[in-house]
Structure formats: structure tokens, C-alpha cells
Amino acid sequence: MTESQTPVAAGPEFSGLPLAPAVLANLQRLGYERMTPIQAASLPLALAGRDLIAQAKTGSGKTAAFALPLLAKLDPRSFAVQALVLCPTRELAEQVAQEIRRLARAEDNVKVLTLCGGTTLRPQAASLAHGAHVVVGTPGRILDHLSRETLVLDGLNTLVLDEADRMLDMGFADDIAAVVKRCPAERQTLLFSATYPDGVTKMARRFMRDAQEVKLAERH
Ligand code: ADP
Numbered sequence: 001m002t003e004s005q006t007p008v009a010a011g012p013e014f015s016g017l018p019l020a021p022a023v024l025a026n027l028q029r030l031g032y033e034r035m036t037p038i039q040a041a042s043l044p045l046a047l048a049g050r051d052l053i054a055q056a057k058t059g060s061g062k063t064a065a066f067a068l069p070l071l072a073k074l075d076p077r078s079f080a081v082q083a084l085v086l087c088p089t090r091e092l093a094e095q096v097a098q099e100i101r102r103l104a105r106a107e108d109n110v111k112v113l114t115l116c117g118g119t120t121l122r123p124q125a126a127s128l129a130h131g132a133h134v135v136v137g138t139p140g141r142i143l144d145h146l147s148r149e150t151l152v153l154d155g156l157n158t159l160v161l162d163e164a165d166r167m168l169d170m171g172f173a174d175d176i177a178a179v180v181k182r183c184p185a186e187r188q189t190l191l192f193s194a195t196y197p198d199g200v201t202k203m204a205r206r207f208m209r210d211a212q213e214v215k216l217a218e219r220h
């Protein structure tokens with residue numbers, strides 16, 4: 001299944017979740033009525049503030065499972081970066097940013113910025129100087145901005161490690177550790193992965209607090 005196909009969303013309705021009426025209306029407008037299995041398993045816990053290790057195959061709706069909790073906590077009047085999502089590639093970062101923008105309430109004017117390698121730092125630093133609520137990017141480039149102090153994470157409350165297995169495969173373990181060091185200790189950490197190798201478990205143990213595991217077995 002490709003990521004653009006609609007996943008099976010046969011779980012409970014989103015309306016049972018503690019989400020603002022405007023968020024529920026927006027979900028309905030997007031055609032999201034019922035949750036996918038990973039959303040049904042992880043959203044109640046993540047919305048309650050728990051750290052989460054969630055594993056489900058590609059195309060199962062993992063983005064909304066972390067986007068809705070980070071958006072629920074977001075204060076659009078504050079221009080501090082309040083959520084950071086680490087992704088393995090530019091393409092995935094752009095997809096995640098797009099989905100977060102769709103899920104945000106229009107009236108909140110949530111600013112989502114992507115920061116990936118392969119382009120010059122200076123325009124990205126200029127965008128950061130204008131303020132962003134959510135940053136989505138690849139570990140190396142995020143670390144570059146943290147080292148230059150063009151990105152400051154003092155106001156961060158949610159850290160997401162998306163596609164954790166792929167980030168480890170691509171050799172990002174040290175960069176991720178360095179980024180996590182710059183995040184406030186008081187935060188919610190959400191880890192999403194399509195597979196669950198040992199490296200992911202180890203990373204979770206290092207960076208997460210009393211994390212709840214949510215695993216969905218593949219049905220054959
Ligand atoms: P994953 O990260 O698990 O690979 P995505 O978050 O990219 O999956 O979601 C795959 C597709 O499913 C996206 O196009 C997304 O808009 C859509 N989608 C997600 N959740 C739902 C839902 N509850 N109902 C309908 N479509 C959904």
C-alpha cells in the first residue's frame with residue numbers, strides 16, 4: 001500500500017476523543033470519521049500526555065496519531081517552537097508537515113516549518129526568525145540549526161521521532177541523541193515506527209519516560 005491510499009479506518013469515531021469541537025469539525029471536513037487501528041490504540045494515551053512507542057505498517061495513519069496530540073497542546077499565540085518532528089528524509093518531512101497543516105484548525109494559523117538538508121541554511125534561519133509553532137525536519141539539519149542557535153527548543157512540549165527504524169538505518173542515531181539533549185526534560189515524546197528492531201527499543205529506553213507500547217501486528 002502506498003502512503004497516499006486511504007487506510008482502513010474502521011475503528012471508533014473521532015468524536016469520542018477529548019478534542020475541541022472545531023478540530024472534530026475539521027476532521028469531518030477532511031473525511032476522517034473513524035479512526036484507523038493505530039489511531040484508536042494511540043490517540044487516547046497520547047492525548048492524555050503519555051509517552052508512546054507506536055508501531056504500525058506504512059499507510060496506517062500514524063501521522064494523525066501524533067499530529068492531533070501535538071496540535072491539542074499548541075498555543076498559537078506563543079511563537080515558541082512547541083513541537084519538533086524528526087523524520088528520515090525531506091520527502092517524508094514535507095508529507096508530515098502537509099498533514100499537520102491540514103489537521104490544524106484554520107483559525108489558529110499554525111505555522112509549520114520544514115528544515116531539511118540539501119539547501120542553504122540562511123533562508124531557513126530567516127524563516128525561523130519569523131517564528132514557527134511546529135518544526136519538521138531531518139536530524140542532521142535540525143542539529144545544525146541548534147548548534148548555530150537559529151533554532152531554540154526551550155519552549156518545546158512535544159518531541160516526535162517518526163519512522164524511527166528508518167532514521168536508525170540511515171545512521172542518524174548520534175544526531176538524534178544530540179537533538180534530544182537540547183530538548184527540555186519536561187516534554188512528551190512520541191516514537192513511531194513501521195518495524196520494531198532492537199535499536200528502536202534501545203532508543204526508546206534512552207529518550208522516553210514510562211512509555212506505553214502500542215504495537216499492531218500485521219494481519220495475513
Ligand atoms: P503512515 O504514517 O502510517 O504511513 P499516514 O499518516 O501517511 O500513514 O496516512 C496515510 C493516509 O491515510 C494519508 O493520506 C492520510 O491522510 C489518510 N488517513 C489517515 N487517517 C485517516 C482516517 N482516520 N480516515 C481516513 N483517512 C485517513
Ligand code: MG
Binds near residue numbers: 062063162
Ligand atoms: Mg508516516
